[in-house]
Amino acid sequence: MNFEQIRQQEAANDGQTVYMYYNKDRECYEAFGLSAYYADMAASPELSFSDELQLPMATFSRQDVLDVRQSMTMVDHKAYEFYVFRTRALIGDAGYERWKKQTLGEKG
Numbered sequence: 001m002n003f004e005q006i007r008q009q010e011a012a013n014d015g016q017t018v019y020m021y022y023n024k025d026r027e028c029y030e031a032f033g034l035s036a037y038y039a040d041m042a043a044s045p046e047l048s049f050s051d052e053l054q055l056p057m058a059t060f061s062r063q064d065v066l067d068v069r070q071s072m073t074m075v076d077h078k079a080y081e082f083y084v085f086r087t088r089a090l091i092g093d094a095g096y097e098r099w100k101k102q103t104l105g106e107k108g
Contacts, residue, residue: 003052006032010055015092018072018085020060029060029083037096038087039064040103042071047103056100 001021009019010033018039020029031039032050036058039045044067045058060068065083072085 001030006053010034013093015090016087017075018068018083018087020065020068020083020085022080022082023059024080026059029065031058031060032056034093034096037093037099038091039068039085040099041087041091043067049104056104 001023006019006021009017013019013034015034016038018031018035020031020035020039022028023030031045032053033055036045036047036056039058039060040047043060043064045060045064048057048059049055050057068083068085072087074083075086076082076084
């Protein structure tokens with residue numbers, strides 16, 4: 001995964017885009033920052049914290065990915081590399097800090 005690209009995309013997130021990246025070592029898709037927040041509204045990923053990125057992180061099972069695909073519009077996809085989804089409505093970041101505290105506690 002390209003951590004600099006992830007940082008840039010999350011910093012510029014428009015309030016309704018979910019970027020998911022395939023982690024080859026763990027054989028699953030992951031999302032970070034605002035993308036993790038938005039995707040958590042459509043699925044039940046495992047939530048944690050990325051020490052490398054210093055952002056909340058969501059890890060998706062196959063079922064979680066299917067749930068996101070059903071709830072959002074797929075914009076782009078390259079198998080075993082990435083997904084880009086759009087939420088049906090603008091979410092923004094108004095509840096992001098509260099979500100971080102509730103889901104991650106002290107690290108958030």
